[in-house]
Amino acid sequence: MTEEKLKISPAPHIATTETVENIMYSVIYSLIPAGIVAGYFFGLRAIALIITCILTSIATEYVFQKVRAKPISVFDGSAILTGFLFALTLSPRLPFYMAMIGAVVAIGIGKQVFGGLGHNIFNPALVGRAFLVAAFPVAMGSWYQPLTRFGVLTDASTGATPLALMKFEFETTAISSMFFGQISGALGETSAAALLAGAAYLFYKGYIEWRIPFGLVGTVAGVSGIMWLIDPGRYPDPVFSVFAGGLILGAFFMATDYVTSPITPVGKLIFGIGGGLLVVVIRLWGGMQEGVMYGILLMNALTPIINRYTRPTTFGVKQ
Amino acid sequence: MRPLTFPRGIHPRDHKEATNAKLIEDGPLPDVIILPLQQSAGACCLPAVDSGDKVLVGQKIGDSEALIAAPIHSPVSGTVKAIEPRPHHTGLKLSSVVIESDGQQKHVECKGLSANPSPDEIRRKVRDAGIVGLGGAAFPTQVKLDPPKGQEIVSLIINGCECEPYLTGDHRIMVEEPEQILDGMLLLMKAVEAENGYIGIETNKPDAIEAMIAVTEKYPDIEVIALEEKYPQGSEKQLIEAILDVQVAPNMLPCSVGALVQNVATSIAVSKACRDGLPLVERVITVSGNGIATPKNLRVAVGTRVSDVIDFCGGTRDQVVKLILGGPMMGTTLVGREAPVVKGTSAILALTNDEIAKVDVHPCIKCGKCVEVCPMLLLPYRFGAMVEFGVFDELEDNHIFNCIECGSCAFICPSQLPLVQYIKLGKYSLAQSREKSRSA
Ligand code: SF4
Numbered sequence: 067m068t069e070e071k072l073k074i075s076p077a078p079h080i081a082t083t084e085t086v087e088n089i090m091y092s093v094i095y096s097l098i099p100a101g102i103v104a105g106y107f108f109g110l111r112a113i114a115l116i117i118t119c120i121l122t123s124i125a126t127e128y129v130f131q132k133v134r135a136k137p138i139s140v141f142d143g144s145a146i147l148t149g150f151l152f153a154l155t156l157s158p159r160l161p162f163y164m165a166m167i168g169a170v171v172a173i174g175i176g177k178q179v180f181g182g183l184g185h186n187i188f189n190p191a192l193v194g195r196a197f198l199v200a201a202f203p204v205a206m207g208s209w210y211q212p213l214t215r216f217g218v219l220t221d222a223s224t225g226a227t228p229l230a231l232m233k234f235e236f237e238t239t240a241i242s243s244m245f246f247g248q249i250s251g252a253l254g255e256t257s258a259a260a261l262l263a264g265a266a267y268l269f270y271k272g273y274i275e276w277r278i279p280f281g282l283v284g285t286v287a288g289v290s291g292i293m294w295l296i297d298p299g300r301y302p303d304p305v306f307s308v309f310a311g312g313l314i315l316g317a318f319f320m321a322t323d324y325v326t327s328p329i330t331p332v333g334k335l336i337f338g339i340g341g342g343l344l345v346v347v348i349r350l351w352g353g354m355q356e357g358v359m360y361g362i363l364l365m366n367a368l369t370p371i372i373n374r375y376t377r378p379t380t381f382g383v384k385q
Numbered sequence: 386m387r388p389l390t391f392p393r394g395i396h397p398r399d400h401k402e403a404t405n406a407k408l409i410e411d412g413p414l415p416d417v418i419i420l421p422l423q424q425s426a427g428a429c430c431l432p433a434v435d436s437g438d439k440v441l442v443g444q445k446i447g448d449s450e451a452l453i454a455a456p457i458h459s460p461v462s463g464t465v466k467a468i469e470p471r472p473h474h475t476g477l478k479l480s481s482v483v484i485e486s487d488g489q490q491k492h493v494e495c496k497g498l499s500a501n502p503s504p505d506e507i508r509r510k511v512r513d514a515g516i517v518g519l520g521g522a523a524f525p526t527q528v529k530l531d532p533p534k535g536q537e538i539v540s541l542i543i544n545g546c547e548c549e550p551y552l553t554g555d556h557r558i559m560v561e562e563p564e565q566i567l568d569g570m571l572l573l574m575k576a577v578e579a580e581n582g583y584i585g586i587e588t589n590k591p592d593a594i595e596a597m598i599a600v601t602e603k604y605p606d607i608e609v610i611a612l613e614e615k616y617p618q619g620s621e622k623q624l625i626e627a628i629l630d631v632q633v634a635p636n637m638l639p640c641s642v643g644a645l646v647q648n649v650a651t652s653i654a655v656s657k658a659c660r661d662g663l664p665l666v667e668r669v670i671t672v673s674g675n676g677i678a679t680p681k682n683l684r685v686a687v688g689t690r691v692s693d694v695i696d697f698c699g700g701t702r703d704q705v706v707k708l709i710l711g712g713p714m715m716g717t718t719l720v721g722r723e724a725p726v727v728k729g730t731s732a733i734l735a736l737t738n739d740e741i742a743k744v745d746v747h748p749c750i751k752c753g754k755c756v757e758v759c760p761m762l763l764l765p766y767r768f769g770a771m772v773e774f775g776v777f778d779e780l781e782d783n784h785i786f787n788c789i790e791c792g793s794c795a796f797i798c799p800s801q802l803p804l805v806q807y808i809k810l811g812k813y814s815l816a817q818s819r820e821k822s823r824s825a
């Protein structure tokens with residue numbers, strides 16, 4: 067008999083066809099509606115900003131991997147995703163160089179210094195944004211009225227976000243505007259409809275799980291709802307709280323990041339509820355108008371501990 | 386009624402269509418039989434024959450005095466050619482009795498038990514016939530029939546799940562020989578004085594469920610249980626959980642919850658041994674995969690070389706990338722075709738490139754899928770990290786020994802991390818360090 071070239075390997079010999087790339091690119095695709103809506107309301111500059119962030123993220127990842135002599139995996143989708151998500155948290159007219167600095171920080175400090183994919187503690191896109199908020203507070207806090215169609219955002223007037231209107235002027239914004247995106251705010255914060263369409267696709271694919279996003283959104287709605295019932299003149303109603311600001315983007319796309327959120331089912335719920343409480347506390351009583359970013363970053367820091375204390379009881383051991 | 390099942394687990398494509406409607410055929414009668422002296426869990430047998438001896442079908446060629454062991458018998462009549470190391474599916478060469486068949490198939494005299502045997506007689510017969518668990522683990526059956534003092538077996542579960550993809554041998558047995566399965570089952574229930582009998586079958590085998598219901602209808606204490614099609618439904622602990630709704634504690638045996646699990650093929654072996662006195666010298670296997678010219682269910686003599694079985698099925702076609710003894714989830718890859726079928730062999734699979742897992746390893750992205758599917762409620766991704774970074778002391782705290790090595794976690798991992806390999810390495814390293822601390 068002729069010698070056969072047989073592969074020797076441990077079981078199992080079959081596997082799902084799901085890969086890291088599949089997951090990453092699906093999340094990227096799920097953000098495209100939000101990107102398009104951003105282009106519609108804030109002009110082509112918004113699209114250019116998104117592309118700048120993505121390219122900078124890829125380049126940063128490449129440089130780090132090259133320097134550390136690691137295999138180059140810039141197209142596994144994770145850097146593109148980070149760049150995209152980061153861009154969606156930015157103000158439409160943020161200078162390009164600032165966006166690039168933020169993207170370098172997101173990938174470099176947020177991800178690569180921890181050891182790359184899978185090893186970081188904080189959501190890289192939020193690390194990038196947190197850095198920019200500290201470094202360029204004015205530019206990061208300038209918001210603009212949306213256009214109603216594709217165009218160039220040159221003579222656009224500034225405009226306060228719904229949360230700012232609420233916090234500082236007790237003025238609410240129409241829910242329909244917030245749902246479809248005709249409000250001022252970060253690129254990806256404006257249209258809840260586009261974000262939810264993307265999230266629905268991810269649920270359908272089984273890539274995100276309900277506990278974190280619904281824990282977060284539910285807690286925000288619940289607690290702010292209670293406050294609203296107590297004093298409707300002072301506190302926004304729960305529907306407003308859910309659709310204003312970056313909650314939908316944060317809850318469905320940032321808090322659900324696998325690497326930086328708990329693995330256990332109970333842990334996921336704790337993460338969601340804890341994050342939701344932080345968001346409400348910061349929004350209603352903190353100095354800032356928006357609390358989603360810090361809420362998630364703080365919960366990221368707690369994730370290892372949450373994982374440790376929510377370990378499932380192994381099979382056959384009575385609780 | 387809704388099919389029962391256990392929580393978690395995976396749904397691999399079952400690939401059973403190639404053979405699940407094919408009658409079991411008699412396999413080849415090979416010229417040469419190779420019987421490794423280690424064919425069951427527990428002790429290795431010592432040869433009971435010498436080179437040059439004439440042997441008959443059913444003659445004992447190896448046995449051991451050890452408590453956990455099962456004797457081995459010849460499936461052919463002929464001459465012992467050698468007792469020497471021969472290729473084994475583990476990739477090692479193991480001491481084996483090599484028998485050249487004379488083609489006559491002359492039997493030793495076989496005698497069954499009386500029509501109404503006592504539990505003791507059944508247990509002794511099961512041992513003498515060399516019966517081991519035919520589901521894959523090859524644990525000597527008589528040991529399971531003799532639970533420790535103070536533990537009584539209430540329920541006998543006959544395992545007809547066959548949850549590994551490709552495998553259809555048990556399915557065909559249930560369709561073709563349901564009476565004999567029932568007979569073995571009644572004998573087993575008698576041997577352990579069980580009160581209830583269950584036959585667990587996955588719903589992807591409706592004809593098997595029907596056949597087993599038809600023969601057991603008249604027995605009020607026997608119930609056929611339809612189980613959801615899910616892997617690893619056929620794992621002992623998962624099967625018990627699905628049917629009896631209890632969990633077997635870590636490091637404990639099913640008898641600790643009053644259960645005994647036996648595979649359908651084992652049940653037939655028990656019936657043949659007790660009724661006709663036939664020792665376990667043949668078994669049904671599935672020969673399948675895209676690389677096999679004509680996939681079949683075959684009744685083959687234990688000791689038949691893989692090459693003889695494959696030739697009998699028309700040889701291989703296309704480029705076979707992996708040759709596997711057993712199922713694709715837990716089977717072993719072969720280095721060549723020289724290894725023999727042993728008592729624990731359920732299948733020979735020749736898989737081509739598009740059937741097997743593509744290995745493209747990424748770092749763990751903490752997606753949690755391994756945790757979601759682990760039927761033993763473990764954190765498989767943690768084992769990977771612990772073994773990689775050498776923190777072996779945490780493994781035990783994370784119950785690594787409760788892992789049944791089903792491979793569900795590695796199957797589902799999008800980063801394609803070799804989690805089972807890590808776990809095996811972890812168990813091995815832990816056992817080593819325990820050994821060391823004991824001798825120190
Ligand atoms: S950890 Fe063990 S028991 Fe759990 S899925 Fe993996 S192999 Fe199966």
Ligand code: SF4
Pocket residue numbers: 748749750751752753754755756765766769794797798799800801802804
């Ligand atoms: S399935 Fe793989 S990538 Fe996901 S958590 Fe488990 S080990 Fe990590």
